[in-house]
Each structure stands twice: as C-alpha cells, then as structure tokens.
Amino acid sequence: xxxxxxxxxxxxxxxxxxxxxxxxxxxxxxxxxxxxxxxxxxxxxxxxxxxxxxxxxxxxxxxxxxxxxxxxxxxxxxxxxxxxxxxxxxxxxxxxxxxxxxxxxxxxxxxxxxxxxxxxxxxxxxxxxxxxxxxxxxxx
Amino acid sequence: xxxxxxxxxxxxxxxxxxxxxxxxxxxxxxxxxxxxxxxxxxxxxxxxxxxxxxxxxxxxxxxxxxxxxxxxxxxxxxxxxxxxxxxxxxxxxxxxxxxxxxxxxxxxxxxxxxxxxxxxxxxxxxxxxxxxxxxxxxxx
Amino acid sequence: xxxxxxxxxxxxxxxxxxxxxxxxxxxxxxxxxxxxxxxxxxxxxxxxxxxxxxxxxxxxxxxxxxxxxxxxxxxxxxxxxxxxxxxxxxxxxxxxxxxxxxxxxxxxxxxxxxxxxxxxxxxxxxxxxxxxxxxxxxxx
Amino acid sequence: xxxxxxxxxxxxxxxxxxxxxxxxxxxxxxxxxxxxxxxxxxxxxxxxxxxxxxxxxxxxxxxxxxxxxxxxxxxxxxxxxxxxxxxxxxxxxxxxxxxxxxxxxxxxxxxxxxxxxxxxxxxxxxxxxxxxxxxxxxxx
Numbered sequence: 001x002x003x004x005x006x007x008x009x010x011x012x013x014x015x016x017x018x019x020x021x022x023x024x025x026x027x028x029x030x031x032x033x034x035x036x037x038x039x040x041x042x043x044x045x046x047x048x049x050x051x052x053x054x055x056x057x058x059x060x061x062x063x064x065x066x067x068x069x070x071x072x073x074x075x076x077x078x079x080x081x082x083x084x085x086x087x088x089x090x091x092x093x094x095x096x097x098x099x100x101x102x103x104x105x106x107x108x109x110x111x112x113x114x115x116x117x118x119x120x121x122x123x124x125x126x127x128x129x130x131x132x133x134x135x136x137x138x139x140x
Numbered sequence: 141x142x143x144x145x146x147x148x149x150x151x152x153x154x155x156x157x158x159x160x161x162x163x164x165x166x167x168x169x170x171x172x173x174x175x176x177x178x179x180x181x182x183x184x185x186x187x188x189x190x191x192x193x194x195x196x197x198x199x200x201x202x203x204x205x206x207x208x209x210x211x212x213x214x215x216x217x218x219x220x221x222x223x224x225x226x227x228x229x230x231x232x233x234x235x236x237x238x239x240x241x242x243x244x245x246x247x248x249x250x251x252x253x254x255x256x257x258x259x260x261x262x263x264x265x266x267x268x269x270x271x272x273x274x275x276x277x278x279x280x
Numbered sequence: 281x282x283x284x285x286x287x288x289x290x291x292x293x294x295x296x297x298x299x300x301x302x303x304x305x306x307x308x309x310x311x312x313x314x315x316x317x318x319x320x321x322x323x324x325x326x327x328x329x330x331x332x333x334x335x336x337x338x339x340x341x342x343x344x345x346x347x348x349x350x351x352x353x354x355x356x357x358x359x360x361x362x363x364x365x366x367x368x369x370x371x372x373x374x375x376x377x378x379x380x381x382x383x384x385x386x387x388x389x390x391x392x393x394x395x396x397x398x399x400x401x402x403x404x405x406x407x408x409x410x411x412x413x414x415x416x417x418x419x420x
Numbered sequence: 421x422x423x424x425x426x427x428x429x430x431x432x433x434x435x436x437x438x439x440x441x442x443x444x445x446x447x448x449x450x451x452x453x454x455x456x457x458x459x460x461x462x463x464x465x466x467x468x469x470x471x472x473x474x475x476x477x478x479x480x481x482x483x484x485x486x487x488x489x490x491x492x493x494x495x496x497x498x499x500x501x502x503x504x505x506x507x508x509x510x511x512x513x514x515x516x517x518x519x520x521x522x523x524x525x526x527x528x529x530x531x532x533x534x535x536x537x538x539x540x541x542x543x544x545x546x547x548x549x550x551x552x553x554x555x556x557x558x559x560x
Contacts, residue, residue: 010171010174011171011174027152030152031152034150045211071174071183071185
C-alpha cells in the first residue's frame with residue numbers, strides 16, 4: 001500500500017497561465033518521498049547522521065495528464081517501484097478528486113559522504129531498504 | 141479568533157544553511173491569507189470573477205525570531221489587523237511547537253480591473269469586509 | 281546552433297545539501313525555453329495574444345550528471361529536437377565550466393484556447409515553427 | 421556607489437495574476453546581496469569557512485510600487501544602509517526601465533557557529549565590514 005501525501009495547491013504554486021508551474025510537481029514528488037521516509041522513521045537529516053548517506057536523484061521524469069490549479073487538493077501517492085543494489089526507483093501518481101494529474105519516477109542513489117566533501121554511490125544499507133519497504137506496505 | 145494554517149516544512153523549503161529560505165516565510169504568509177479567504181467563502185479566482193478585484197500587497201514586513209527547518213510543523217496564524225477604506229492590514233504569527241518563529245504584516249489593497257488591463261485601488265466591497273471579518277472571528 | 285541561456289546559481293536555488301534543489305533544474309530548462317522563444321520574437325504572452333495558444337509540457341525528463349551549487353555559472357543549451365504535428369520536443373544540456381551537469385527533454389504541445397476556458401491541442405502554427413527553427417539555427 | 425544586480429524576470433517568477441509573485445522579490449533582494457558579497461570577495465560558503473559566520477536576516481520589509489512581469493529587466497540596487505556592532509542594514513531599490521518597482525530593507529546579523537550546531541550573534545568581523553564597504557563604494 002503506497003503512501004499518500006496530500007497537498008493543497010496554493011496561489012504561489014501557479015504560474016501566469018493559472019495552473020501549477022510544472023517544476024512544482026517535482027517539488028510535490030520530493031515532498032511525497034519525504035513523507036515515505038518519515039513513515040519509515042527517517043528523514044534526510046537522520047539518513048546523513050545515521051548512515052553518512054544522502055539519496056540524490058540521478059534521473060527523473062513526469063507525464064502531465066491534466067492541469068491542477070490553486071485550491072485543488074492534490075494527492076500524491078509514492079511507492080518504491082524497484083530496488084537496485086546502489087539505487088532505487090520511486091514511482092509517483094498525482095490526482096485531484098480521483099482525476100489523474102501526473103505520474104512520475106525518480107531514480108535515487110545511495111550516496112555516502114567521502115573524504116573531501118564529495119559523495120560516492122555505495123550499496124544501499126539493508127536497514128534502510130527494510131524500513132522503507134515496510135513503510136511502503138503500510139507497515140510502521 | 142484568528143485562522144490557523146498549518147504547514148509541514150519540507151526539504152525544498154530550506155536553503156544551504158539547512159533552515160527555511162527566508163522568502164518562503166512570505167509564501168507561508170500568503171498561503172495563510174488564502175486559508176482565511178477560503179474560510180470566508182472566497183479565493184483569488186472568486187474575488188476576480190465576483191468583484192473584478194484583486195488584493196495585491198503594497199507593503200510587507202517580517203521579523204524572524206527563531207529558525208525553522210524541514211520536518212517542523214509551522215503553524216501560521218492570520219488575522220485582519222486593520223481595515224482602511226481601500227486597504228487592509230493582515231497580521232501573521234508563525235510558531236513551531238509553541239515557539240515563535242516569525243511575525244509579519246501585509247498591507248493589501250482592493251484593486252479593481254480597469255480598462256487596458258491595469259488595476260486601480262477602490263473602496264473595499266462591503267461584502268468582502270463583512271465575510272472576512274466573520275471568518276476571522278471564527279464565523280462561517 | 282542551439283541557444284544558450286546563462287544562469288548564475290544563487291543561494292536560494294540550493295537545498296540543505298548545499299546543491300541545486302532538483303526541481304530548480306526544470307525551472308532553468310523552462311527559462312532556457314523562454315530565451316529561445318524571445319530569440320524567435322515570441323514569449324508566452326505574444327503566443328497567447330497572437331495565436332490564442334499556449335505551449336504546455338506534457339512529458340519531461342532529466343538526468344543529473346554532476347551537482348551544481350551557488351556561485352556556479354550554469355549554461356543551459358536549448359534546441360528543438362523534433363517537430364511533430366501538434367507537439368514538439370525540446371532538448372536541453374546544462375553545464376558548468378564545460379562540465380556536464382544535466383540533460384533533459386520536454387515535450388510541449390500546441391494548445392489552443394477553447395470555449396469554456398479549456399485548451400485543446402491543435403496543429404502547430406507554421407509561423408511559430410518557422411520562427412523557432414530559425415532562432416534555433418542562430419537566425420534572427 | 422551601490423551594486424546593481426540585473427535579473428530577467430521569467431515566466432516561473434510570476435503568479436496567476438501574471439505578475440511577480442511577491443515572495444520572489446525577497447529572492448531578488450537576497451540575490452542582490454550575494455552579488456555585493458561576491459564583489460567584496462565573499463560568498464556564504466567563504467563566510468562560513470573563513471569566519472565560522474553566517475549573516476541571517478532578522479527583520480525585513482518591502483514596499484511594492486509597481487508590478488513587474490516576465491520579460492521585464494529588473495535591476496536591483498543593493499547597498500549597506502547602516503553598520504551596527506553585531507548587525508547591519510541592507511537597502512534595496514528595484515526598477516524596470518527606470519520605473520521604481522520596489523524598495524526594501526534587510527537587517528542581517530553576524531552569527532557565529534556555537535557548540536551544538538546553534539549560532540550566536542557576535543561583533544561583525546572588521547575585515548568583512550571593510551571589504552563590504554569598499555565593494556559598496558565601487559571598490560575592488
């Protein structure tokens with residue numbers, strides 16, 4: 001059972017055509033990912049403190065199926081679509097009153113802090129995978 | 141009784157210092173104003189369709205009392221502080237778990253669409269003032 | 281010869297990891313598209329006034345190849361990758377001091393204002409295609 | 421001689437009324453401050469590495485004098501209006517083709533990293549004051 005994140009689209013999310021400025025949909029996807037992290041007992045700060053890791057995006061896409069505007073309730077559903085060794089694929093579906101608004105994906109890598117301030121991809125911590133999978137299934 | 145608008149501060153609201161990027165607080169203030177409008181039965185679209193009016197900001201300020209970061213629940217309290225003839229002053233208080241985060245004001249004018257696409261300030265529609273005042277007092 | 285759009289990445293473009301918040305890359309892509317429109321003698325207002333048309337995005341993707349941070353000069357190169365009948369595909373490459381930062385695509389449709397405030401896809405106006413193609417080749 | 425920072429207002433800076441979404445003006449103010457820092461040989465990263473300091477905003481205001489929209493060239497002029505012991509006041513003027521668009525202020529404090537991740541205000545480093553003053557006068 002995927003996680004739902006609800007957003008009330010506000011005036012400031014919209015562009016001069018009166019609809020959501022499309023980069024904002026990626027913000028809503030990122031926020032839905034944070035909701036899943038939270039459900040699994042994590043957030044970006046905890047991941048960094050506990051594992052020395054970040055989960056940056058290396059690839060993303062979205063299809064926009066119908067417009068959304070301010071005062072719309074946008075429900076964003078997030079789930080892990082695939083676990084790789086060093087990366088995982090998130091899948092998102094956004095809807096408004098049951099009407100599909102967008103669908104998208106993110107590929108996120110498990111990146112560990114390396115000397116000199118850089119990050120290197122590394123095998124995903126088993127504890128992270130277990131907790132995120134459980135949260136995704138409605139666990140926790 | 142002023143209106144409360146609750147925001148979960150997300151990763152994308154924060155800057156490289158790890159705290160809310162300060163222009164975002166004005167976004168939260170604007171969103172709280174929309175919440176008050178909604179409670180009064182309005183939104184920016186309705187104001188324009190029903191009255192031919194917009195309520196743009198001509199003056200605003202904020203004091204930042206303590207930082208907020210992602211995963212914080214930011215409660216923003218909005219109320220009308222003063223009604224003028226053609227303008228009104230909104231007052232905002234933001235807090236996190238009861239700790240004051242910011243306080244701010246906006247002066248908004250009642251601006252009517254004029255020929256040629258411009259807007260001219262005009263006396264506030266009594267119906268708007270009545271409805272907003274009622275919503276502000278916990279009415280509707 | 282594709283169009284270049286230069287952006288100085290600023291503090292407010294970055295997230296708490298100190299790098300560009302990834303939805304902002306789509307903002308930079310959109311801004312680069314506006315630069316191409318401008319070179320062709322258009323902008324979103326002119327398209328609407330002259331043709332009754334908008335060019336919304338229906339599909340987009342990006343690959344992030346290396347991070348960018350504040351004070352970086354991000355050059356975004358935009359070109360039309362494909363002309364369809366009712367849609368066209370934009371291609372973007374972003375780099376910093378010659379180092380690839382991202383590459384992305386947008387599929388934009390030619391959408392004409394229809395009665396009731398909605399928009400319907402329609403064949404791209406030949407004049408738009410001609411002008412954009414010329415701008416893309418370094419013309420105008 | 422104050423520093424000018426030029427911004428081309430883009431589609432994504434505007435709201436559904438077709439004008440700059442007002443929190444973005446604070447983004448433009450912040451960007452103009454970064455331009456002044458740069459001219460003085462600093463940026464937020466250097467301030468933190470060299471002095472262990474940040475310069476967060478504790479108080480800000482803006483008056484909006486005329487609207488701006490996409491494709492406008494917004495010139496933002498930034499100067500230090502006052503030096504205090506632990507804080508300084510920035511003054512901003514924004515204009516479009518010579519027409520005043522906004523004026524604003526920021527009070528920024530000199531905040532030093534303290535144990536436990538917090539920050540405490542402290543006397544401004546003389547070197548910072550000297551360099552910023554020189555940049556402000558057209559020096560460097």
